[in-house]
Amino acid sequence: MTSTPAPAQPAGDAAVEPGNGRTAGTPAPRPAESAAASALAAASATGIATDAADAADRAGRRLHEPVNVWFDEHARDLPWRRPEAGAWGVMVSEFMLQQTPVNRVLPVYEQWLARWPRPADLAAEPSGEAVRAWGRLGYPRRALRLHAAASAIKERHGGDVPREHAQLLALPGVGEYTAAAVASFAYGQRHAVLDTNVRRVFARAVTGRQYPPNATTAAERKLARALLPEDEATAAKWAAATMELGALVCTARSPECVRCPISAQCAWQLAGRPEHEGPPRRVQTYAGTDRQVRGKLLAVLREAVAPVPQARLDAVWHEPVQRARALDGLVADGLVEPLPDGLYRLPLT
Secondary structure, eight states, X not given: OOOOOOOSOOOOSOOOOOOOOOOSOOOOOOTTSOHHHHHHHHHHHHTOHHHHHHHHHHHHHHHHHHHHHHHHHHOOOOXXXXXXXXXXXXXXXXXXXXXXXXXXXXXXXXXXXXXXXXXXXHHTSOHHHHHHHHTTSSOTHHHHHHHHHHHHHHHHHTTSOOOSHHHHHTSTTOOHHHHHHHHHXXXXXXXXXXXHHHHHHHHHHTTOOSSOOSSOOHHHHHHHHHHSOSSHHHHHHHHHHHHHHHHHTSOSSSOOGGGOTTGGGOHHHHTTOOOOXXXXXXXXXXXXXXXXXXXXXXXXXXXXXXXXXHHHHHTTXXXXXXXXXXXXXXXHTTSSEEEGGGEEEOOXX
């Protein structure tokens, strides 16, 4: 990714939500649509796979080169993009970046890789240590899932992150997004990597909409596959480049279209940057939520060297019903282990 630490979040993985794509009766493209959108819509209307593939290839080639050249010049120097990071470094970054910005991930990522440079190193420790090291990245179930994935890599693959997409997808806590991202970013393979940033770039540049749908749709996946370059190396760079373009230029709130390498072809720009007309975009809140209470409870347990009594946990939040609900949720998620005599600790399994 990169995210921005899935988010994203991909959740333990950036969620790949089901959706229904339009497969027939595609309307004629609006005059302001980009050439890429027009070609893809026309090809889709024919229902002929070869025509669709040719049109997508022509449309994509108009986008691939400028975006990839821009990436060569402007990509951030992030540790998980360096050759020494390896596939494990890429996987760790993808788990951390789900729903979490890069600046928060960087220090935790570096400490994590220094302590656990290989999957087997993490697998050798209790899962509670992964939760402790996760710190305040949020969504700590990702730490448990990464620990479970490391254990599976040690047991099934001799301690090496597998290359095959299907083997990656079979790992605990790894969904479609993370499997595609690791295969693409670590091994240079050809996969459609759809995170929030990429979805936003495609929504604007190709379909002329300010924002993508709240949940990933089948139509978006189809478009991403259609735009994917045929050459593996070009496709892998395209995956990273479109993600970076969405993170740095085609941002959600303040897109800098004057810096965009494809602004002259962007369907949204050509249409006059119309306002979003779909369902209201989800806005995540934190203050006063169970997530905040869970974070406060976990903070006490992360800092403790011995099991913690109930009274210390009770002191972190004033509302007893919500506090109990949050603690019960942590126990149910396997993030906290209850002990006799009202004591609690991070899991030792």
